[in-house]
Amino acid sequence: MNKNLTQKLSKPIVEKVAIVGAGPGGLATAIALRSQGIDVQVYEKAQEFRPAGTGLGLAPNGLNSLDAIAPGIVDALKSSGCEVHHTVLKNIQGETIRTNATKYLEQYGQPLLTVWWYRLQQVLASRLPSDIIHLNHRCIGFQQDENGVEIHFDGEKSVYADLLIGADGVNSVIRETLFGEGQPNYIGSMCWRAVIKYHHELFNDYELVFVKGNQQFMYILNVGGGYTSWISRKFSPEYSLSQSADEVKSRILHELADWDESFRAVIEATPAEQIWEGPICDRPPLTHWSQGRVTLLGDAAHPMAPAMGQGANTTFEDAYQLREDFSDSANLQEALTSYEQHRIERTKLIQARSALGEMRYYDANFVASSGQTQERQMSLNDDFHKWVYDFKPSVKS
Numbered sequence: 001m002n003k004n005l006t007q008k009l010s011k012p013i014v015e016k017v018a019i020v021g022a023g024p025g026g027l028a029t030a031i032a033l034r035s036q037g038i039d040v041q042v043y044e045k046a047q048e049f050r051p052a053g054t055g056l057g058l059a060p061n062g063l064n065s066l067d068a069i070a071p072g073i074v075d076a077l078k079s080s081g082c083e084v085h086h087t088v089l090k091n092i093q094g095e096t097i098r099t100n101a102t103k104y105l106e107q108y109g110q111p112l113l114t115v116w117w118y119r120l121q122q123v124l125a126s127r128l129p130s131d132i133i134h135l136n137h138r139c140i141g142f143q144q145d146e147n148g149v150e151i152h153f154d155g156e157k158s159v160y161a162d163l164l165i166g167a168d169g170v171n172s173v174i175r176e177t178l179f180g181e182g183q184p185n186y187i188g189s190m191c192w193r194a195v196i197k198y199h200h201e202l203f204n205d206y207e208l209v210f211v212k213g214n215q216q217f218m219y220i221l222n223v224g225g226g227y228t229s230w231i232s233r234k235f236s237p238e239y240s241l242s243q244s245a246d247e248v249k250s251r252i253l254h255e256l257a258d259w260d261e262s263f264r265a266v267i268e269a270t271p272a273e274q275i276w277e278g279p280i281c282d283r284p285p286l287t288h289w290s291q292g293r294v295t296l297l298g299d300a301a302h303p304m305a306p307a308m309g310q311g312a313n314t315t316f317e318d319a320y321q322l323r324e325d326f327s328d329s330a331n332l333q334e335a336l337t338s339y340e341q342h343r344i345e346r347t348k349l350i351q352a353r354s355a356l357g358e359m360r361y362y363d364a365n366f367v368a369s370s371g372q373t374q375e376r377q378m379s380l381n382d383d384f385h386k387w388v389y390d391f392k393p394s395v396k397s
Helices: 003-010 024-034 060-069 073-080 104-108 117-125 173-179 245-255 261-268 311-328 332-360 364-368 372-389
Strands: 016-020 039-043 055-058 082-084 086-091 096-101 112-116 139-145 148-153 156-161 163-166 185-197 208-212 216-222 227-235 276-282 294-296
Touching (some): 024 117, 060 311, 073 117, 185 332, 227 245
Parallel strands (some): 016 039, 086 208
16 A cells, blocks of 8 residues: 555644634534544634624535535534525515525535524534633734744733634634735625524515615525524625614614515614624635645635625535545645645635625616526526535545
């Protein structure tokens, strides 16, 4: 047997990995690499895991990746979230424009699953020993040489690892230290969102509601367990943030002043302090994600507009692919090079399409238009979506 192959089978290519960020991407990667016998430690700036985040759509490509990383975890998520069987498109008066029965399960073998970000984090964290997740560790930088990486935290001791993975989101400290890009790119869309205990009347017939306004739209998602996620976004060439929680709530209610009361009711039922307000941002694609013993993953590597709902799904693809490249490579540099070759072009295309899709939301002619041009566009969309959702990891024995 080849000596390198024998080494790969008997010993991981790295012994200790530090992951910065305990969101779904960081936790999924920890699960994936621990399955290879690697000592993984996760460092998170939050002082505690608390109910936070928005409703997510987990698509077949993301669910297949999770299932390959941690068999059985998708079943746990189905119990925590909501399988989407029916969706509806409405105008702001509440009139139905179009209804759809989803075909994800029939076409791709997995459903579209809506789940609260916090519940997803909890399910993933439950697969890891609690003592490898270190809360209240805000990374402020790192130094590396050919032997390892020293990671620094605000007010905490530095730690050493063979590899550092930045899974710390669109405002990644790890990415900024590597590439020095500054602030992310505001793409012209403001967002307000929350998750609350609430049963919208439309959930009797649909699990996902999309309301199209004038350069403004709203999603209302059933995310399981009696919880509703609402997300409103508006085209805004320049963004400004409200000065207080009460001002945030007043602002979004003012934005929806002409909307049907059933849509406004879910916002009126939301405590002001639970509403998140912020800009939708992305960053330009990178030509590489790694330098030496440091690499990026998820939103730190390829932050994208949420129009396609692929942020979390592509992150889980990253985690799966990184595990596979660690398994198939003779050394760390070979693994990271392979990881980038497998992931960068795919995520670059999805990033670009997501930014385009975000702006298309605000095109008043898009939903109403008809004829050959839209039919051709829909055909192109079908082909692209098939390419995205058809991502199927190969599970090795």
